[in-house]
Amino acid sequence: MLFFTQCFGAVLDLIHLRFQHYKAKRVFSAAGQLVCVVNPTHSLKYAPTRCAAVQTSVEQGVLPPCHHHEAVHDPQLVPCTCPLFSCPWEGHLEVVVSHLRQTHRINILQGAEIVFLATDMHLPAPTDWIIMHSCLGHQFLLVLRKQEKYEGHPQFFATMMLIGTPTQADNFTYRLELNRNQRRLKWEATPRSVLECVDSVISDGDCLVLNTSLAQLFSDNGSLAIGIAITTSKVHNAEAEM
Amino acid sequence: MLFFTQCFGAVLDLIHLRFQHYKAKRVFSAAGQLVCVVNPTHSLKYAPTRCAAVQTSVEQGVLPPCHHHEAVHDPQLVPCTCPLFSCPWEGHLEVVVSHLRQTHRINILQGAEIVFLATDMHLPAPTDWIIMHSCLGHQFLLVLRKQEKYEGHPQFFATMMLIGTPTQADNFTYRLELNRNQRRLKWEATPRSVLECVDSVISDGDCLVLNTSLAQLFSDNGSLAIGIAITTSKVHNAEAEM
Numbered sequence: 001m002l003f004f005t006q007c008f009g010a011v012l013d014l015i016h017l018r019f020q021h022y023k024a025k026r027v028f029s030a031a032g033q034l035v036c037v038v039n040p041t042h043s044l045k046y047a048p049t050r051c052a053a054v055q056t057s058v059e060q061g062v063l064p065p066c067h068h069h070e071a072v073h074d075p076q077l078v079p080c081t082c083p084l085f086s087c088p089w090e091g092h093l094e095v096v097v098s099h100l101r102q103t104h105r106i107n108i109l110q111g112a113e114i115v116f117l118a119t120d121m122h123l124p125a126p127t128d129w130i131i132m133h134s135c136l137g138h139q140f141l142l143v144l145r146k147q148e149k150y151e152g153h154p155q156f157f158a159t160m161m162l163i164g165t166p167t168q169a170d171n172f173t174y175r176l177e178l179n180r181n182q183r184r185l186k187w188e189a190t191p192r193s194v195l196e197c198v199d200s201v202i203s204d205g206d207c208l209v210l211n212t213s214l215a216q217l218f219s220d221n222g223s224l225a226i227g228i229a230i231t232t233s234k235v236h237n238a239e240a241e242m
Numbered sequence: 243m244l245f246f247t248q249c250f251g252a253v254l255d256l257i258h259l260r261f262q263h264y265k266a267k268r269v270f271s272a273a274g275q276l277v278c279v280v281n282p283t284h285s286l287k288y289a290p291t292r293c294a295a296v297q298t299s300v301e302q303g304v305l306p307p308c309h310h311h312e313a314v315h316d317p318q319l320v321p322c323t324c325p326l327f328s329c330p331w332e333g334h335l336e337v338v339v340s341h342l343r344q345t346h347r348i349n350i351l352q353g354a355e356i357v358f359l360a361t362d363m364h365l366p367a368p369t370d371w372i373i374m375h376s377c378l379g380h381q382f383l384l385v386l387r388k389q390e391k392y393e394g395h396p397q398f399f400a401t402m403m404l405i406g407t408p409t410q411a412d413n414f415t416y417r418l419e420l421n422r423n424q425r426r427l428k429w430e431a432t433p434r435s436v437l438e439c440v441d442s443v444i445s446d447g448d449c450l451v452l453n454t455s456l457a458q459l460f461s462d463n464g465s466l467a468i469g470i471a472i473t474t475s476k477v478h479n480a481e482a483e484m
Contacts, residue, residue: 206459
């Protein structure tokens with residue numbers, strides 16, 4: 001009996017998932033766009049000291065030194081860039097992607113344009129929704145975070161980071177788009193490098209910021225669909241020259 | 243001597259204004275776009291009772307009754323829609339525009355696309371920046387408001403309202419665009435009617451919302467340039483059908 005109940009639950013989950021996929025596809029109405037359902041993870045890590053160390057290193061033009069074993073100072077080593085976990089891992093920039101996939105089970109999606117469907121938006125802050133996005137020969141990390149910058153006033157922050165250096169990041173532009181109920185909100189910016197800390201990007205507010213009320217307007221049944229597109233930033237450079 | 247000092251001040255103001263025009267034009271880099279410098283006005287009016295009355299009337303499908311002289315109940319009469327002043331005026335929808343121009347000196351601009359340049363963004367909340375926009379045979383009211391929804395945490399709210407009925411408003415889409423420093427933020431929505439209260443639109447958060455940090459990122463020397471475009475909403479309807 002228990003077995004049948006569980007099977008029935010799993011089938012219901014699958015139907016719900018399929019329905020969410022369908023809805024997100026319909027909202028963005030773009031043939032061939034990948035829809036990725038991203039479940040939330042309660043944020044465990046808030047370690048400002050680590051961020052401060054990373055930030056200082058980036059500003060000084062060197063890759064961040066190890067912060068867990070103070071004796072090691074190999075500038076090629078990067079601490080784990082996943083903003084979710086207090087992870088002792090460190091490694092070269094080239095193996096960050098495989099670490100995030102294997103250890104933290106973060107999905108990676110291919111394609112120039114994808115739809116990120118964050119579920120359970122009602123969960124209390126702090127909560128993160130994270131995927132990796134492989135595009136134009138590089139890997140990007142999309143972080144959606146629910147956080148209370150001001151007590152009792154949770155907000156949603158969405159940003160995209162390149163798994164690469166700040167110089168490489170300057171070559172790209174990312175776009176996040178919300179589209180529902182005859183309302184549309186678009187944010188376009190240059191991605192930051194994962195060598196800069198996602199916490200500092202969010203505390204600076206240099207990302208897509210949504211109040212709870214706006215997030216609810218764009219949500220459908222507790223899920224928020226964010227269209228993501230990445231381009232090379234030649235257009236931006238051309239505009240700057242004009 | 244005083245005369246010369248004042249003249250010199252006026253010339254400096256003109257040069258500063260010209261420079262702001264030039265910068266806003268360069269940012270939006272669109273030939274033929276009108277740039278309107280909008281000075282702030284400290285908000286005097288916060289009368290929730292009036293708004294509640296208007297809101298109830300709109301929901302019931304009738305135009306709001308007079309709230310200053312309770313005896314008058316002509317459903318064709320609209321109280322002054324200017325969100326700035328506690329104004330006792332009331333009149334028919336057709337003469338709202340001339341009232342706003344003549345009594346409250348609100349500028350009106352022609353053109354499908356204009357740039358709204360709000361000055362002195364640093365002024366404390368509550369502050370409003372307002373213009374009217376004449377386009378596609380109708381007049382719209384653009385309101386940018388700095389308000390503290392949460393104490394000590396001022397935010398900017400921008401919305402566009404049609405000086406017409408809610409049914410007429412449904413035929414249009416407005417777009418507000420911020421563009422600076424390789425960042426771009428776009429908000430698209432159906433305008434509300436001035437018969438609905440601007441205060442309730444802002445308290446619902448159904449508009450472009452900017453934190454102080456984001457507003458600073460998009461501001462240039464204390465001024466925020468907002469590109470405005472209005473279209474008929476056929477595109478939206480086509481999308482909804484897809």
